[in-house]
Amino acid sequence: MxxxxxxxxxxxxxxxxxxxxxxxxxxxxxxxxxxxxxxxRNLNELLQELRVAFTGVQILFGFLLSLSFTQRFQELDDFGLTVYTVTLLTTALATVLLIAPVSFHRLVFRRRQKAALVLVGDRFLIIGLGLLAPAICGALLLILDVALGRWQAVLGSSLTALTGLLTWYALPLAVRRNGPGVAPED
Structure with a gap:
């Protein structure tokens, strides 16, 4: 044997x-x-998700920061300036939260606190994505308002918000409610 x-x-x-x-x-x-x-395994999955989310927020943040130095920025009305400010702040907060697990990891590195890192990193990612959704919609609202007009901007931003809400939250929560390993019904 x-x-x-x-x-x-x-x-x-x-x-x-x-x-x-x-x-x-x-x-x-x-x-x-x-x-x-x-x-x-959970930490590796979290890191992969953070890489995807952070790439998007990094590009958006860079765009928003450079936007204030363009000539068209001076033409924004109060609505546009308010949308810009809220969008810039939500993007900045999303950026901070999506980078936070890196700092957290560095400070607890080799202290046998991986469980805390995974838990806190997961929370930061969820909240960061929650802030990224309105940041994307706000940037779209701002751009479409300048390019097409107010009602088209509101319509486009609203459709994007609805799509984000359905795909980022409603669908995953529906699948989660069905239990482990169960696909949603048609």
Missing amino acids: RRRAASDAQPPPATSGPFGHSPAVRSAESRGETIDQVLD
């Missing part, structure tokens, strides 16, 4: 330790992983 190598051995049960029966423990148990493996 062949002996199992150490690499073939099953990971120890994940129910012990400070995590109790948390979602991380349930995930570890269902996938045959240790808590550390789940946290490593």
Whole structure:
């Protein structure tokens, strides 16, 4: 009879330790992983999501910062200036929140606090995306207002907001409500 190598051995049960029966423990148990493996996987997934989100917010922020130095910026009415200000602030806040996990990681690096990093990074990403949606809609409102007119700008921005709300929040929450591994019905 062949002996199992150490690499073939099953990971120890994940129910012990400070995590109790948390979602991380349930995930570890269902996938045959240790808590550390789940946290490593979750951190890698979080980093990939942050890379996608941060690229978009970085481009938008750069555009908004440069916009104030153009000649057309001086022509903005009170509505345009208000939209610009709110959009710039929401983009700046989204940028800060999407960068925050980097700083958090650096400050807790090698202190065995990966669980806290994943939890806090997840919250920062969710809030950052929540701010990025109105930032995108505000930038679109501003651009369409200048290019096409007010009602077209409101219509285009509203359709974009609705699409963002449905695809970023409503659909994922509907899938989450159906339970793990269950696809939504047609």
